[in-house]
Amino acid sequence: MINTIKIWLLVLGTCLSNVTWGQEFHSDRSPQDWVIAKNYYASFILSQDSVLTGQLLSLPEVQNLLKKRHSRYLNNTKCADVACFVDAFKWKQQEIDLLVNIFVANTKSQKGQSFRNRLMDSQTYGLSHGKKADEYLARALRQDLEAMNYVIDVYAGAKKPNYPRIDSISFNITSKSYLHLLKDVAQDVLKDVQQPKLAFYESLWTAVRLLEVNERWDAAQLEPLMQLENKKAYEAIRRTDFDRYPYSLLLTLGAGPDQYGQPISPGGMLRSRMAARSYFDGLAPFIIVSGGRVHPYKTPYIEALEMKKYLMQVLGVPEEAILIDPHARHTTTNLRNTARILLTYGFPKDKFAIVNSSVPHIDAVQNMTDRCMRELGYVPYELGKRISDVIMEFKPRIESLTIDPDEPLDP
Template sequence: MKKIYSLVFWGLLFCSVHALKAQNAKVNYTLIHGKSFVQSKNYYLLTLFQNLPEVKQLLSKDVTLQKITQQKLHTLSQASKQCQNKFLCLSESMKLSEADIQEVSRRLGVLYNDNNALGKLVVNHLIPSGTYILSQKLSAKEQLIKAWEQDAHGINFTIGVYTEGQKPNYPAIDSISFKVSNKNYSQLVGDFHTTVQEESKKATLFFEPSLTSALLSLEINEREQVADYEPMASTVNKLAFERIKTINWKAYQYALILVPGAGPDEPKVALSAEGMLRCRVAALRYFEGLAPLVVVSGGNVHPYKTPYNEAIEMRKFMVEKLHVPANAVIVEPHARHTTTNMRNTARLIFRYGIPFDKACITSTSKSQSMYIQELNLDKRCEKELNHVPYRKGKRLSETEAEFYPLIEALQINPLEPLDP
């Protein structure tokens, strides 16, 4: 009897370990980018739907989903006749209705099978990509449905902000580029709506007209910076990425030094005084040999629609002025807040094969270091990202503190289309 119990125990343990491994994101997983990085970084499941032939065929041939596609095309056509250039009416027709979202969820649940194209999508792409990792405790079918609903609501959020003029999370830097109260704006949305109709005529997947609307709204607002410098491992980060493979990690106390960006207040200023000071402190730590790499993090953020990228300008300063080797500096050029300085750096650590269990340090101003380590950044992350992408270590000085990256950082944020 003891032998039987032992066999059962080890069998359950094996199954549990196997299931746990099956839920893990994979370092060697290659993200599929499809038509654009803007799309794939915001709506990864929909990118998979379009780019995996077996999945695309299954979904495009389904009668129920075909009806939803045709109904959406009909809704767009009717809106162009009935809305009379009332932009809110037109934009509403481009969104995915809640009824359609739920109908698709039900249909995906019916179509899903562990052994068919959708089952393979979850096991071979959705889970190893880590892009919907906060749902990893759900069943495979539920993860698929949850990812669909996230992408669908993300599309509607993007249309709401960048077509209707709704407030984003940070209105001062991320708002719509147009005055929706201007009498000419309705005409612009009318032309935009017509373009969506034209580009959607050959749509075969139920979400494509609305996806087209979201992507075009980002384009006409000049808000596609999430794709800048991609693929970074072969562009701005090529030198550092190639060097990572040769680093003897045991020779360093820390994996990297993160320098969060500090945007200037003046439109013509490329790098703020605060940014320069942060770079100088981080360079001192680098030359002391604390870590083999420096990550400079920050996007085109301050002031509103600045042409200057914080990370790119900090890299120039560190390499050209402070003489930090170019192959020691990793650029993270998309973060818009301190929350995403931390999250995006954790993502790069994972994607670039940097030891994920090795401590890192933030090197920044005294006030920001205090904010990251002792004050409310973790609470802000929980509120805005729905998770905390790092674990705190110990404080090292007034300007440096340890942190450890967490795998939850891979989760896409559907409410930040400029840096999801």
């Protein structure tokens, strides 16, 4: 079976295009490719296998379902309100149930087993240990289809996301022009549905297009990190003697600016200074700064990138010692995304990392288990001891590889 870490690297390093899903990574792939791969991984790896996908979508019961689904999608041309568009764009629950059952029943061949194994080894839909392949596949497919519906509800229908102040829809849905925008989204999607079986992708492509017009392709920003912003540090990891350091990595939590147009907040500066001191004191050979394009609403600045600039230009930390996580939008995902990097970039598995921030922020980290369970459904880290008021030990847990389906900006 394929190694878990290699699978997650494949998520990071393999992309797909809108209609032709590619096997090899190319640095000029579009942001759309990254959005799809990160949010809907089961759909991604299934669609990479054109033979298996062709077999599944050619089944008579699937063709019948897709014919009816396509007809409903075409009905958006008659829509006079937002609710009508949302209904046309989304999967119906009975369609999801039927597709899941059919796909599970028809992927038991040798070809299907390869897909199932790859999916289970990825751990992207929770830990697979002790799970049956049918159960894991059903969960993954159902999550993908329902996650597409979630994006449509939020970014077409204006349903409140988990954090409305930073993640809500960009449009006034009561304006007449907004109905024209939804119609244009639908027409764009239909340009790619050039044969009946491609109706299977209508909700997927609609969700991705809605994220685009809402300027919410955050999951794709600065990718591929390993070949761009994180390249020098990623290469340096392989040359590092970690036995020389008490800790493998120092995670510095961000502090989003309050003012629009402010690249880095005072808190971000001070936490960066804490990190630089720890780095120059030899606590860890690498710093990771974590924070996306979050505060204030629709800021053009990526917090981690601005903190990296500050560490280099003001504090003199070399670029090869700095990694960035430009996607995290919350403290829970600061830790989760860093855990993913610790697992996939070649850091030693038996060594603690450390996290630094303000005293109340580290207090929150120390008591964040319930919040992680509520927002992620798991705890992505194992805490160690608090070595100072502002620094705490942690290790990554394999659960951190699990996709969060209701956070499409940073799944």
